[in-house]
Amino acid sequence: MxxxxxxxxxxxxxxxxxxxxxxxxxxxxxxxxxxxxxxxxxxxxxxxxxxxxxxxxxxxxxxxxxxxxxxxxxxxxxxxxxxxxxxxxxxxxxxxxxxxxxxxxxSGVTASIAAAALLGAPLMHDFCHISLSDLLTPWDVIEKRVKAAAEADFVICFYNPRSRGREGHLAKAFELMAPWTSPSTPVGVVKAAGRKKQEKWITTFGEMDYSNVDMTSLVIVGNQSTYISDGLMITPRGYTL
Missing domain, CATH: 3.40.1010.10 (Tetrapyrrole methylase, N-terminal domain)
Structure with missing residues (x-):
């Protein structure tokens, strides 16, 4: 077995x-x-x-x-x-x-779910996973997926966002998303989720600092409806309150 x-x-x-x-x-x-x-x-x-x-x-x-x-x-x-x-x-x-x-x-708890629970409720509506590692996937294919997801207004969970060998990939992904993503769009980052050196922070698309992001990080970019309240990242499901 x-x-x-x-x-x-x-x-x-x-x-x-x-x-x-x-x-x-x-x-x-x-x-x-x-x-x-x-x-x-x-x-x-x-x-x-x-x-x-x-x-x-x-x-x-x-x-x-x-x-x-x-x-x-x-x-x-x-x-x-x-x-x-x-x-x-x-x-x-x-x-x-x-x-x-x-x-x-x-099955196990994947990084996006663990990170989302720490950030608030950013995955309450349609979302996708995109790995920015081009070791097994050509970068031009990754670019197409990033642009398509941003244009479709998905919440995007970036796996393998940045490493010593791919320091510019996350910044490039943000550049590709810019035509469809407001600078005020919330972005959540969780580093080493569930481990001793866990860190988390919430910022915005326009103020994103890539320097502290590494291979242990999961980056969640909200959609047009996502907002920040009381230190939490929230994506409405669409209920009428």
């Missing part, structure tokens, strides 16, 4: 009971080193296999090989395993290569 587990944004308090149970039942835990560290208190003396960045394919093959040997394997991913996680890659390999492995998926 290979169980692909979404462990949430970082704290045990934000993990589902199903995820905790699956970890406890596993013989072997496989994952990116940061994520295996986050679940260390739940793993005990189990075998742990960890890999670094850009080793996703290798990591999935290791997990599948172990499962084919009859071991109960847990592949851990941050947030939800099916949202920018390993669920898709595991299923691609297993189905395309006809591997003899039973795969179970355990």
């Amino acid at each position: 290979l169980t692909v587990i979404g462990i949430g944004p970082g704290s045990e308090a934000m993990m589902t009971q199903d995820a905790i149970a699956a970890l406890k039942e596993a013989d072997v835990v496989v994952g990116y080193k940061t994520y295996t560290h986050l679940v260390k208190p739940l793993v005990g003396d189990k075998e742990v296999i960890k890999t670094g960045m850009c080793k996703e394919i290798e990591r999935c093959h290791l997990a599948i090989d172990l499962a084919e040997q009859g071991k109960n394997v847990a592949m851990v991913c941050s947030g939800d395993a099916g949202i920018y996680g390993m669920a898709g890659l595991i299923l691609e390999i297993v189905t395309k290569q006809k591997r003899n492995v039973e795969v179970r998926l355990v």
Whole structure:
């Protein structure tokens, strides 16, 4: 059995009971080193296999090989395993290569949901997720999605917004959105949600400071109806009060 587990944004308090149970039942835990560290208190003396960045394919093959040997394997991913996680890659390999492995998926709290709860209620109307990482998606495709989402007035959740290798991607995304986005549009940022160094702040589209945003950050840009009140970011659903 290979169980692909979404462990949430970082704290045990934000993990589902199903995820905790699956970890406890596993013989072997496989994952990116940061994520295996986050679940260390739940793993005990189990075998742990960890890999670094850009080793996703290798990591999935290791997990599948172990499962084919009859071991109960847990592949851990941050947030939800099916949202920018390993669920898709595991299923691609297993189905395309006809591997003899039973795969179970355990959902988790994705970053946008964790961040939204800390900021207020910014996701009360239609919203979308856009990753600004162009490691696997061409930048011209990302640009089209950003412009289309802004023109359609979606609340936009930006994953992988900024890193040392992509310092200008978030600023570029804001430039692309500018024709359809008012400078007064609320923007919320949550950094390291659910972890020890968690930070959050609310600003506006026109006053956005990109310098403190990094790969652990989730950026939520409101729509035309989103507003700030009492330090909270609120997107009306449309009820008549």
